[in-house]
Amino acid sequence: MHLTILVWLPALAALLAAFGSPRNVGKLAALGAFITLGLAIAVLAEFDTGQAGLQFVTDVTWISALGIHYKLGVDGLNLLLVVLTAILFAAATLWSSAREWERPRLFYFNLGLAESAVLGAFLAQDLALFVVFFDLMLVPFYFLVGVWGGRNRVAATTKLVIYTLVGSLLMLAGAIATAVLAARGGQQLSFVLSDLRARPLGLGSQEWIFLCFAAAFLIKMPAFPVHGWMPDGYRAMPLPVLAVFGAILSKVAAYGFLRIVLPLFPGASAHFQELMLLIGLASILYGSAMAFTQTDARLIVGYSSLAQLGFITLGIFSLRPEGAQGALLQMVNHGLVVAPLLLIVGLLAQRAGGSEDIRDMGGIAFRAPVLATLFLVVAFATLAMPGSANFAGEFLILLGVFRAKLVIAIVAFTGVVLASVYMLRAFIRTMHNRVGPQVTSREIGLADALVVVPLVALIVAFALDPQFGLKRSERPVKASVAPAQLVGKATP
């Protein structure tokens, strides 16, 4: 019950707010998002670290004819991601409520629905329910980009939706096939993940279904060959929407690998391990190179995310517990870093005459030491400065890959170096250098600081205690990697 309220509260609050006056809708929606955050923190506080398996389980039969359950649950795998989602949506809603939007009721309703769908996807413990929430996420973002977006918004949103839905629909076919093929021999059809884990599929079926799921998740992340929607999408999205999109939606995809793909298709995961590692590696190198050459600040962040997600993919498909642990830690880190980074891009653009091109920026730090410091902290975390939680994450990932495939780990190390190159370039070009012609250096405003400072403080706090996440996720991560690791060992 607890989790059901957590999932649906944001959408419901935004819906109720839509009946109020258009002036207050933003504040009411933000209130809803903060209550959701409170609930998420309550779940975090009540979570029993010592206990294995799911907690706070809600399990109701949804469609009995198809064996689909409305089953939600928390374990170490999704706990921090749920809290992260609640934090970032609260920040984005607060940020939005300080700004004017056309048709505000529709805007906040879509934002609330988006949060509900994302939380649902993280919490779903039924394959069909996961697919439902995963696809549902797209609907509000379709409107958020298409109605309130920037240049070329309609084309960008159409591209985004078609790209991601192609993947999602393949996943839908894969999900149905998983359950139907698993229920051979008179068994009752069931989509519940724990049931499916107990009914392993044959390797042949696993392989094509794995490819369906991998397509969906890699597109959503995005990863190197299927990232075509990303540049247009990033350019067109309104900033607070982009902050949650860039920070969280990619994590749903990475989380999907850990929650669904590795446990359900262990044979195929081991079979396609090298392919996935190569995709991760290509994403790191391509993303880093592009981030270094772009001048659009949003795209620098976008391509750096591409590279970071490459690392996460590497960690997951090292098929070793330490690698997957690192990947999970890095998911939280990256979410915490990207959202403030994108919001800071918005603040920089305000100070550079509205342009988001880093050639038009420069010298912004001059009269804005606080803003510069915030940016610097975030930049250091992004490039995985030793001492940051990102460092711990990347370290664990590379450790896992080292033990799995040495050569790939060695090449991946260059990605760590490249990250510092492009992040420092972005920082220097915007904050230092000669003052740009349009630039008016201003300190960060109170309303904006209220959003960005807590996020940065959280980055610092997490850097001091990365064990906070690792401790909780150790057991479930091991459980989800173990079957694939076993298969990998059996077939060298």
Next chain:
Amino acid sequence: MIAAVKGPYIDWAGLAPLDALVGGSLVVLLVGLLRARAARTQLVPLLTLASLGAAIGLSIWQWNERKDLIEGALRIDDLSLAITVLCCLAGVAAVLLSWRAVAPEQSGHGEYHALLLAAIAGMSVLAGAENLITLFLGLELLSIALYVLCATELRRATSLESGLKYLVVGSVGSATLLYGLALVYGATGSTDFEGIARALAGGDVVSDPLLLTGIALVLAGFAFKSSVAPFHQWTPDVYEGAPTPITAFMAVATKAAAFGVFLRFFDVAVIDARDTWAPALAALATITIIVGNVGALGQSSLKRMLAYSSVAQAGYLLAGIVVGTQLGLQATVLYLGVYLLMNLAAFAVIVARERDTDEGDDLRAIEGLGASRPWLAGAMTLAMLSLAGIPATAGFIGKFYLVSATVDGGYTWLGVMIVVGSMISLGYYLRVIAAMWMRPAPAAAPRLIDGRPAMAGGSPEADAELGGAAAAAGRAGAGPRAQLEVSAVAIVCGAASLGFGIIPSPLFEAAKAVGRSLGALP
């Protein structure tokens, strides 16, 4: 002494829904002759609705009955009753959508509504047909009524063209079907579905070329009626030309009835020849999905787009028949119900826009609708999302069930085809949503007042009288208040496609009951 002719035993209770429709048709035709204008414009539609309501009520009363009527000519079971209810619901929507429309004004309210009821009666017969003769009778009853209904906007050349085109193509389809039925009879020696199934169960007949040719021709005939590619070419033209309420009715009810008979013929009569017809049907389904979805991509007329989309949906529905299992049957019936909701919502919005703007059914007519009429835009959005199969809509549930039926029946690749079709379909459904929410409304153009073409075959006097009436109807239909019933249809159907997406169990229960009525399936 006159030898008493022993007539067949007639179970009036079983026939009651059909009686309500046929009786209603006759009454409505007579009331339409009354001089009082209010009787024609108000009483006739009300009586039609009453008759449809009675038919729905009687069908629900007969629910769970399973019996043969009139010496095995017709069968009452949950399949035929469900199809009857679906067709009646489509009829209710059609009556509401044409309440203040031009078509009944021009062609006479009595005739228009009587034909509508006759068509539904034909559908009911078709869905219950258990005999090749009844099958053909039902088919012709529905087809002939629809040929005329397509041409009821007497002053619009495209409406007349639509009727004529449907007549010509439909007749070819009927002829093909009749030929096929004759060959099936020739091969099996029976017009009864039971008898045909018995003959096939013997084993030798199954590979008889006579039977196979017969089945192929029957398939082609059904394919014409349910617009399955490559027999779909008439669909876009006829859908575009026909009055929009009739298009909505045709798209939904004809498809339901055609698939009802599809199910009964293939899953009962010739189920033992499944190995021979299933691959052919699977191929047709694939072609239909691709042709329909690709054809819809380039359309700017909403009605043409929905026509192609209905072709694609026919392909999805066909996939449920291919597998020839309980699950496939249930999935097909469930999808028919879902299909009704989402299409009626979309067509109702088109009707509303046709009356509000001069763009007709062009995509431009709905530009900026999200800002000006958010409720209508919301209904259309839900309809499009549902048609595309986005979660939390009924369309998603329907597709989910169909795909699981195909995977379960050993046709995984066909399930993947359904999914691929949905991907292509996003290209055009999203365009509609984008037009409503993401484009500004075009500057208001002055309404077209005159310039009606002369009525085909009408006398000048009648022309003048009808013209005045039509102008009055046009004025009455101009204001937003006048469209209350149209908006109601759109919003109710849109809300239902959302509601059944979240709570689908009633649909599943009904589908299961229908499945039980053809209990012999694996």
